[in-house]
Amino acid sequence: MARMTELPLVLLHAFPLDSRMWNAVREPLASRVRVITPDQRGLGRSPLPESDREPSLEDAARDVVALLDRLELDRVVLGGCSMGGYLAMAVLRLAPERVGGLVLIDTKAAPDTPEAAQSRLDVAARAEREGTGSWLAEANLPNLLAEATRTRRPELVETVREIIESQPAAGVSWTALALRNRPDSLDLLRRTAVPALVIVGEEDAITPVAAASAMAEVMAGSTLVVLPGAGHLTPLEDPAGVVEAILSWYPATHEK
Known part of the structure; x- marks a missing residue:
């Protein structure tokens, strides 16, 4: 049996989905690493806390750090797809000492354009x-x-479709508003020294290969994997490709 790695892998889901998007990759990854796939606030089975604060990914990042505290995990390899990638970068900004590696899947470091920000307002x-x-x-x-x-x-x-239609309206609204205010994270990635893997679907129309390449280029020693024929949800469209990419890359220094 393969060795279990020292650092667990936390995977953060895309919007407007929940942790079920990892179903096809969770078991094969769990043969090598401890895998944690939480629902983000207001989505899936995670409640939306009552708050008068303006929606912000920083609050969602605090949720992730609080989860690590509850699980008594000092450091993890942090991964995310699309919004999950934005959230992973927010955690890296908030608590870099908790991040021992990055897996950025179908995501980008750039903030919303004015048009995209308006679209999120409309969705909310x-x-x-x-x-x-x-x-x-x-x-x-x-x-x-x-x-x-x-x-x-x-x-x-x-x-x-079923996953999207099951999402609570309040959580969808909160998340859409939080996403529109995220900062540019390219300099953040440039400064990070942790091992990084960037995965993107060749046919991704939302965060295309060029956006993935831009992130990989600024992170020293990072690995870029392009999955042919897949779109924006590679863990659903090509789960075997995602699993192979992660397990092939998973830093040897993380192994006991």
Whole structure:
């Protein structure tokens, strides 16, 4: 049996999904590493705390640090897909001493454009007004999945649709507002010295290969993996490719 690595792997999910997006990769990864896949605040099974504060990824990052405290984990390899990557970078900014490695999947370091920020405001307002219903999935599916996935794998499309439609409207609204205010993180990544893996789907329309390359280029010694035929949700579209990339990269220095 393979050795278990010393540092656990925490994987943070995309928006507007929850930790179920890791179902296909969790078990094969767990043969080598301890895998932790929390739901972020307001999504999945995680409650949305009552607060008068403006939504911010910094608060979501505090949630992650609090989880590490509860699990008595001093340092972890921190990974995330899309929004999960933004959140991983927020944790790195807040508590760099807790991050022993980075796995950035279908994400980017750049902040929202003005157009994207306005779109998030619109999503938040509509979720508060109408709930999530079917519109949120319909609006996101074309960009979340590669065209070949959408046309040839209807069961996967339905899985993603069901996850999106099950999200609480309040959590969707809070998260959309938090995402629009995130800072540029390229300099943050440039300063980090931890091992880093960047994974991106070749057909990712939201955070394309160029955005992944930009992150990999500023992190010394990082590894970039491009998965052919996959879109923005590589852990769902090509779970075997994601597992292979992570386990092939997982730093040897993390092993007991």
